[in-house]
Amino acid sequence: MKEKNFDVVVIGGGVTGCAIARELSRYNLNTCVVEREEDVCSGTSKANSAIVHAGHDAVPGSLKAKFNVEGNRMMEDLAEELDFEFKRNGSLVLCFAEEDRPALEELYQKGIKNGVPDLKIITGDEVRAMEPNVSEQVVAALYAPTGGIVCPFGLTIALAENACDNGVEFIFNTEIKEIRKAESGYELEADEMLLKASYVVNAAGVYADVLHNMVSEKKLHITPRKGDYCLLDKEAGNHVSHTIFQLPGKLGKGILVTPTIHGNLLTGPTAKDIEDKEATATTAQELAEITQKASVSVNNIPFRLVITSFCGLRAHEDGDDFVIGEADDAPGFFDAAGIESPGLTSAPAIGAYVANLIAEKAGAEKKENWNGKRKGFIRPEKMTREERAALIKERPEYGTIICRCEGVSEGEIMDAINRTLGAVSLDGIKRRVRQGMGRCQAGFCTPRTMEILARERNMKMEDICKNAPGSNMLTGQK
Numbered sequence: 001m002k003e004k005n006f007d008v009v010v011i012g013g014g015v016t017g018c019a020i021a022r023e024l025s026r027y028n029l030n031t032c033v034v035e036r037e038e039d040v041c042s043g044t045s046k047a048n049s050a051i052v053h054a055g056h057d058a059v060p061g062s063l064k065a066k067f068n069v070e071g072n073r074m075m076e077d078l079a080e081e082l083d084f085e086f087k088r089n090g091s092l093v094l095c096f097a098e099e100d101r102p103a104l105e106e107l108y109q110k111g112i113k114n115g116v117p118d119l120k121i122i123t124g125d126e127v128r129a130m131e132p133n134v135s136e137q138v139v140a141a142l143y144a145p146t147g148g149i150v151c152p153f154g155l156t157i158a159l160a161e162n163a164c165d166n167g168v169e170f171i172f173n174t175e176i177k178e179i180r181k182a183e184s185g186y187e188l189e190a191d192e193m194l195l196k197a198s199y200v201v202n203a204a205g206v207y208a209d210v211l212h213n214m215v216s217e218k219k220l221h222i223t224p225r226k227g228d229y230c231l232l233d234k235e236a237g238n239h240v241s242h243t244i245f246q247l248p249g250k251l252g253k254g255i256l257v258t259p260t261i262h263g264n265l266l267t268g269p270t271a272k273d274i275e276d277k278e279a280t281a282t283t284a285q286e287l288a289e290i291t292q293k294a295s296v297s298v299n300n301i302p303f304r305l306v307i308t309s310f311c312g313l314r315a316h317e318d319g320d321d322f323v324i325g326e327a328d329d330a331p332g333f334f335d336a337a338g339i340e341s342p343g344l345t346s347a348p349a350i351g352a353y354v355a356n357l358i359a360e361k362a363g364a365e366k367k368e369n370w371n372g373k374r375k376g377f378i379r380p381e382k383m384t385r386e387e388r389a390a391l392i393k394e395r396p397e398y399g400t401i402i403c404r405c406e407g408v409s410e411g412e413i414m415d416a417i418n419r420t421l422g423a424v425s426l427d428g429i430k431r432r433v434r435q436g437m438g439r440c441q442a443g444f445c446t447p448r449t450m451e452i453l454a455r456e457r458n459m460k461m462e463d464i465c466k467n468a469p470g471s472n473m474l475t476g477q478k
Helices: 015-024 063-082 098-114 124-130 152-165 205-215 284-297 343-362 385-394 410-418 426-433 446-457
Strands: 002-011 031-034 091-095 120-123 140-144 148-150 169-171 178-181 186-189 193-202 222-232 243-246 256-259 265-268 306-317 323-326 333-337 401-403
Touching: 002 015, 002 186, 002 343, 015 031, 015 152, 015 333, 015 343, 031 152, 063 098, 063 148, 063 152, 063 323, 063 343, 091 098, 091 124, 098 120, 098 140, 120 124, 124 140, 148 152, 152 169, 152 343, 152 426, 178 205, 193 205, 193 343, 205 222, 205 306, 205 333, 222 284, 243 284, 256 284, 265 284, 323 343, 333 343, 401 410, 401 446, 410 426, 410 446, 426 446
Parallel strands: 002 031, 002 193, 031 169, 091 243, 193 333
Antiparallel strands: 091 140, 120 140, 178 186, 186 193, 222 265, 222 306, 243 256, 256 265, 323 333
């Protein structure tokens, strides 16, 4: 069995794990991220609402409230530092009846206590002036101008790349099966690898309770909360400009309607507690629920333009709050567990908090040569005609369009494969440069993309996978 030693092992390559890893990379600590899939952003972080919440939903004084508001404040500067797409489009929480106004006022007061800036309650007519397609039944709404939208892939990958560039090692296709307390720190056992670490960070999503319970007598229990979504074509992307919520219930914030950072329209999620931590299949019944409930908020949503549906699992802990910090009876074992909504928004703040706890405990000093800047992908479609012509003259591969729906060139796919933590699967390419995310959903561009991946990675075509090993696209060649 191969053995490796680290100061810190972060379990989980989702947005929270990558945010913690990036913050740990500031310090003179030998850090690694262990991910059971072939890439970062392969679990909950890849299938969510892509919303940067303002922070008015969480119970005042909760960790959700604290890290949501802090993460929201950090997002703008982080987007500039790491070069990912983010926009403050603002959000509206709709009230449909006069008798529900007290609940809307309560939500406003929660937001004020949480420190959310610029909140206000507006009339139904003011809502419709902002969003003409909102239902005539709306009598009032809570307006939060600091709400935003982000690409969850772009955020997670940017955090991971910058962490890696600053010395963090990423170990993929490795599932931690057992964690044992050792004389000094912990031993983490995978199928063919033994990792030893002074400190462990548990950022394993829906499996965080399993790992925590290996080392602590104070047990956690996480319930996967299943949520289905419908994604509509960019033709529907301007149907609303703000993120439209309904007054929240006990299972969450209800069905939302929102533009995405890339110009699509997104509706969902449903909310159903399940037992299976791998059950990510959509159902016709749940998708019909989205259609029905979204139409309560927004008129004439063109559901004929749905190009795909997907499902994500939220990690709901029984305490209904994030579980963050060092376990009481397991020194050196740090949880970042129960990270459900608003986890995407909270991730940058959670990362800074957990990394600081570990650095203080380890007595680690900051690196003198740490570089918090990262350059994102070249986006020819955002260039002027002259800039694009100059790029293609210098690098002709940017003039060969592979994905017609999204206008993705061969050069962008090559960049996705060859840069820091480059893609090794088709989904890895898709999440980095949107190849296959358009209306044909990779129906035309997959074969050519496979050829490029095989060439750049020196792979056989039959070894190329959609995502993790075993999801091979081909069974062989005649």
